[in-house]
């Protein structure tokens with residue numbers, strides 16, 4: 001719309017004012033809408049002085065990495081560095097089944113990989129014309145995040161939590177937060193205005209640790225592939241039913257350590273159950289289990305058990321939050 005054009009242009013102008021001709025900017029892309037819109041705005045403001053980093057930890061859903069690598073880049077012309085770190089993450093996750101331990105491992109590896117990418121990008125960075133050594137870190141912080149953290153991080157305290165070894169001592173990091181004054185729905189509209197892929201603009205919230213916390217038990221490549229197939233079917237059918245925007249999130253959870261007996265064709269199978277966890281919510285603090293139409297559930301169940309050989313049982317989670325959380329881990 002007319003006003004959205006103005007908001008986009010206004011934000012681009014603001015970023016130009018902040019960064020000017022000083023230094024390089026880096027933005028981590030998660031596959032979600034916030035980081036994508038933040039990056040697209042900064043790209044429009046300073047072009048190739050922005051480098052985006054996408055850490056492929058191997059825990060994404062089907063198609064998500066391609067959406068960033070191919071579609072987002074095609075839509076924005078962003079300079080993107082993709083780090084294929086699947087092996088590093090899966091090696092680190094081997095033998096880990098405790099939920100909080102998984103989060104710790106994934107968070108730790110993420111910082112390692114991201115900082116290594118930062119070092120590489122900034123090693124040959126052209127710094128500010130006036131000799132200022134400054135690197136800008138772009139973040140998709142929204143207004144509700146700013147309020148929640150009591151004013152937000154701001155440029156002044158970034159150094160404390162952003163001390164990347166191996167960079168020049170006098171290099172200063174400065175935060176760039178183009179979405180600081182905006183709500184999620186405004187960010188989505190901006191994403192549309194900027195011509196970003198619809199899958200990214202309208203993506204439901206997805207946790208940072210990805211499918212790592214949707215496999216109950218140890219995480220490995222084989223289990224991830226099974227879950228990815230089931231999850232893709234569930235999402236496809238939800239979209240087909242036109243329910244994407246009504247449903248807040250739709251986790252599919254693989255009970256990898258549980259086996260259940262089934263019968264398929266002439267044979268008895270001993271496979272795994274998955275749990276469908278569709279919820280409605282306003283802000284993820286509380287949630288209600290979503291009453292998906294029976295015919296949608298039926299199609300999902302039939303397709304998953306027909307198309308994913310290792311899964312022979314589909315269940316639906318009918319617990320609200322509280323007492324249940326949205327995720328199973």
Ligand code: XMP
Nearest residue numbers: 103205206207208209284321325326327328
């Ligand atoms: P729960 O499961 O606590 O989730 O009801 C509330 C919201 O937070 C998301 N979530 C996470 N997001 N890292 C994230 O970035 C995490 O470790 C994590 N755990 C849960 C969840 O998807 C829901 O939107």
